[in-house]
Amino acid sequence: MLKAVRDAFAGEGDLTERQGGLLVVGAGVLFSVTAIAYAAVEDATDFQFLAYRGASTALAMVILIVLRRGGRPVDFSTVTRTTWIAGVVLAATSMLYILALSGTSAATTLFLLAAAPIFAALIGWLWLREAVARTTAIAIAITMVGVVITVGAGLEVGSTSALLFAGMIPITVGLYSVLMRSAPGVDPVIPTLIAGTVLGVVAGVVAILQGGLAISLRDIALASVSGGIALGLGLPMFNLGHRSVAAAKVPLLLMTEIVLAPLWVWIWPGEVPSVGTLVGGAVILGAVIWLVLVSRDAPSAAPSSRLGALPAD
Template sequence: MRYGTGVMLVLAAGTLWSLMGLGLRQIEDASVWNIMFWRSVGMAPVLLAWIAWTSGGKPVAAVKSVGVAGAIGGFGLVFAFAGAIYAIQTTTIANAVFLFTASPFVAAVLGWILLRERVAPATWAAIGLAVVGMFVMVREGLAVGALVGNMAALLSAVGFGAFSVALRWGKLADMLPAALLGAVFSAAAAALVIVVLGEPFVVSPRDMGIATGIGAVVLAVGMIFFTIGSRVIPAADLTLFSLIEVLLAPLWVWAILGETASSGTFVGGAILLAAVAFNAVAGTRARRVSPA
């Protein structure tokens, strides 16, 4: 695959993922756990079908190959999915997606603590800048009553960071089997909470259809595009290209729903995006100057 083709696939994935907030805004009555359950129900079959095709009809063997690392990564996605849904429902899309971008820094810190991976000085600087941006956003959330939503968005970032570290720990080249486990674990966790809370599994056909569609198309197809494209793109470049999701998500809800965000969100978000971009550029330069 050519580099340009990989870029187009990654950008297509980010564009799909940017629609998630807009889709969740269309859900009327379903709870966080209903959405999580039906979204996972939509996501799992698509990923399973793709894994079955790429593994030569041996999806079970492909899933087993990820081992304990893939299972831990899958559990990380449970927190990532639940936190993302709750955040999008309780704060602005801009606030949520900006805070989601903290996940690479969470992964860097967790990798340093758990895997003893070296963190470059430039990454530490970017982490410090990101903390400043997140503080501005969370402080603003306290003033507008969205603090819990901000905390949920950060929990989602931690979940995705844990997913990334688990993949590195297991040296897994393909994240799709672990993502499939994440969908299965998320459906099981949501089902358990629904039973405990006494909520109905069956909500309105509209809400079920939207949640299932988000899982099957926005998340699953986007993840397939991203996985294929990422095979020919360095990790630092991937970070930059993935920002398309952060840039587009607030635009969709602004253009279609008229939703905007506070000045604190955009100031803090701009600082956070600058940190992500700086870290990605620094990583690209380090890759170029390192010996072959």
Template sequence: MAAADQIGLSGPAAHGRGLAIALGAVLLISFDALMVRLADAPHWDIVFWRGWLICLSLGAWMLVSGKRLRLPPGRRDRWLIAASVVLLSGNTTLFVLSVTHTAAANTVVILAASPFFAALFSRIFLREQVPLRTWAAIALAVIGVVVVFGGGLQGGSVLGDSLALLLAMTVGAQLTILRRFPAVPRLPLVCVSGAIAGTMAIPFADPFSLSVSSYAVIGVMGLFQMPLATVLLTVATRYLPSPEVSLCLLIETILGPIWVWWLLGEAVPSLTLAGGALILTTVTVHASLALRAERQAWPV
């Protein structure tokens, strides 16, 4: 199998497609904080319903469309795919546990380290060269996130901060594994990960005690928003190196508070605007430089 098929698709057209898919996923994910706020339900109940609704919606779509999971032939590769599913299902749970045990600002700032782990894992395990511009963009974007939450950092606990660091590592690892297998269909992986997340929440959830409005919001979240966002995010790894996908995710840190401000009237602090401008500018410039480099490497 050719190297491009084994690691990912290449060329300026593929790179542009990957950026569009990743940014579309980030746009959908950015509504997550607003949807959770509107649901007004315990976190574990949200994890339960979102996981199982993602499984239900994508499972129904696979039945209609005939999508099937095609695993790579090697036993080692199949174990890696299984690991990516477990990592994907565990991300939401780790986020909830971290926020429960430490300040939310601490969790988000530590989670901003995920592009570093994605770049590191891609370099070590995929032998992908991470351009200097990507390392520089990651550093600038992380500075932007620190600016956003700098005024609200509070003392956290070792447990909560450690869980946030583990979450940053699992996000980077999961994107890197999927980057390794561009030909594996993403829908079945996300479907199974939803079932695992819903199952993990069972001991801690009371899912049948919510209000009608909570069920409505969670329904939109679990049946439409998060399934589509997660599938787009995983598909983006076919076209982009995992550090770039993870870098795009930092935009959600800015858009999330803006949607809450716009629809719920919560003021956006000036630090959020300043840090957001830095992050958006960094991602835009990096995407432009990356596309230019691709066009130079793949002349028409």
């Protein structure tokens, strides 16, 4: 598995569907730490947090690019308009997630995020002509049942704007999944570098207009954990793993984030999840594990599409 991932990351082979699925699941585990990092912030505003999150993500990618110069350099010649669009969509998704968490409960945000497989399946069918496999459809249905169980008893509406931000997340996640499926030749580092840079610049400008970027070292460290580690490691794993997984299945495998985020908050700072959260989380995790187990072992070729053929800018 490790050798296959190393070779695929260097562009010297393809992952099987199961291997790609495991990478996506691992990315969801890393993404899940963002909720607890944001909850632990003391004084930083949303855009200050986002500015340092984006900057740390971009910095992590720069370090990775430098480390790879001697052996497997990052190939920027494959960057197209699709790659830029994907990076911007990813930056927007990160911003929407934090803004949603600031005005509504994590359960509400994650509940709406769970609709991402539906949008990914629809967009993938329209743009990539990817049929939704029966196993994926079954897993989607089971996952939705688990999410309803998890948050149905204590769903908090929150502010209207935060609910709107949360409602846009599954659309952007589904769109990003399909965009990346349509550009299989792009190095997994590049979209993350674009997203981190765009997020850091845009959020930084807003933060400066609101009063500046000065925050405590503790808050900078928390933002860096959610950026340089959660996104800096998770996004390259996600970008690589998605290539061998159907667009509708990718967001479904990311349900590990929805399961684990409440558990991290349970461990610290001690917010005990409800019975519904535990039962629903078990249902979701079971659907994800089942989907990985039934995935094919043969390499899966990425489909071609109009998006993948867009010329470089």
